Amino acid sequence: MALSSIFLPLPLPKLVSSSRSHRLLPVRASSDAPAASASFDLRRYWTSLIADVESELDAAMPMRPPESIHAAMRYAVLPGAGKEGAAKRAPPVLCVAACELLGAPRSAALPAAAALEMLHAASLVHDDLPCFDAAPTRRGRPSTHAAFGTDMAVLAGDALFPLAYTHIIAHTPSPDPVPHAVLLRVMAELARAVGSTGMAAGQFLDLAGATALGEAEVMQVLTKKFGEMAECSAACGAMLGGAGPDEEAALRRYGRTIGVLYELVDDIRSASGNGKMRSNASVLRALGMDRALGIVEELKAQAKTEADRFADKYGDRVLPLYSFVDYAVERGFELQDAAAAP
């Protein structure tokens, strides 16, 4: 369960064009980028990115022998034929946005962005297994093990991990403009983020019941399970875009913050009766609604502070970063309000 599952199925942010989001955006818009923020269309930006990521993923996984495993891998990664199965692709979107912020071409980040989605999907497939969450469905259709069998689901996950690395190596433009050393840093970053001190740690802590404990434990699970993946996405985009150390560090903090923010808002939605109940909706029980809302405000402010660092240097290119923050928060409360006043 990482970022993209947190995102709602399409349709995306009507929020950006709604009056609600405009209440938030002008904080930046009035100071640094007055006209552009109003005209920046997150939905269009996101839609074009998702289209690019989808075609990258589709091409990365051709049907070939043995067909059963490739069918299971495609099923796990690619969205269903239309309808509610569409994935939001948050990790790749964040990765490409970070790269583009720095002025580098999208093509430098797309292979790594697709790899993020493969790793992400691999962990989702394993997370849904009967011995874990035992989720019969994901994104509105049978989960991979329900469709292909548990043994094939384990193997599909196992095969998606290495595919992420072969894809990055085969398709990232390297050594020019991306030097081999940067490619290696990106791969090490990905491996760390999904490994025993990253997402796997979060899944482990969740299994161990840490979400039933106090605030510190809950925040740790959220950070490990969701923050690490988003941090990795932003960090990979930063490296591929040629970020300096300070820029990379700021984008890391931004990514981590926004990953936790998305999840927390998602849990608030779940607890208020909107959206699907998730296994870790107990986050809200541990924090209490008031505290959770307080943390949302803190995270939002932190993410904006990190994005602010880039405003002077990169101008309008920072706008996607602001809009992600607003989207993360706004969509949640909009739904919550709707539930409160049916």
Add this chain to the structure above:
Amino acid sequence: MAMAFHTLAASRVRVGPLLPAAAAAPMSSSVAAHRYHHRRRFSAIVAAAPAAAPAAAPAEFDFDSYMTERSETVNRALDAAIPEGEPPAALHEAMRYSLLAGGKRVRPALCLAACGVVGGREEWALAPAAAVEMVHTMSLVHDDLPCMDDDDLRRGKPTCHIVYGEAIAVLTGDALLSQAFHHVANAGSYPPDVDSEKHPARVVRATFELARCIGSEGLVAGQVVDLAMTGASEVVPLERLEYIHLHKTAALLEASVVMGAIIGGGTDEQIERLRKYARSIGLLFQVVDDILDVTKSSEELGKTAGKDLASDKTTYPKLLGLEKSREFAEKLLSDAKEQLAGFDKEKAAPLLHLAYYIAHRQN
């Protein structure tokens, strides 16, 4: 599930003989036993085929010491790669439980030896060597799961999911796989004396080989085709049997050898020769295993003998007959040796003896 039985046998095959017997004999005595067999059988080969064998094998090469030293080095690297007690402690404990369970570390040894044979320092290849062992361990942890082979014991110890539960066993495998790639890609895994100009490109290429060999067209492909075939009652054609072994067993040996050769600075031609060598010994490993299953007692094997027959599994003796299977094994061994012919004899000695070891092991 019924079909898991075959896979169980096959996965034991992959592990048991290369790693210490399930009975967990102390490493030194089991190594000594192998050495004894190895020498005895080697002399038999020399007598039978005087033209081929003696020239290739420097008599003074001490295979026993070579393997012991390499496995100690690799064990230290593995121990350091997954620090004890780092949070979450129980997850790292499960990783260590599976990874540090002992073993002859044949895959890492192949990786180090391949680095050496092309003129590199073996230390350069220590990170990839540790990584292949992590991948190997990960594949065993997942193979043992109830939804796969459903195995309770490995190397005489309860399997990971028996000790820690299924969910943690899945995570342990995933974490080991990620750790393997982190270890290979991370610049800090390599000694300072690597060629700073060429090294990053070599590591990128090595990482690609590792990922390719274990993915849906490598190790996993072998497992998938094996799973698909275990339900069927018809005899598996030779071609399919070879496909399974080349993927389930040979692919990771190929990754080990090829990564070592790349990191060691081997030429493309050397790398491809060593790839062929690895594929030959990978297949050889399985042919020998099938032969042992019908010719040895359970006591000699340290595992249930005759299991392949009992489970109606397709094997080389079943398809070719015992004698032809032996001939095929000899052919694979000579193919592997042939690939080593162009290398410096002294530097090629470890790879040569690893091939003999795989061919002439008795359990």
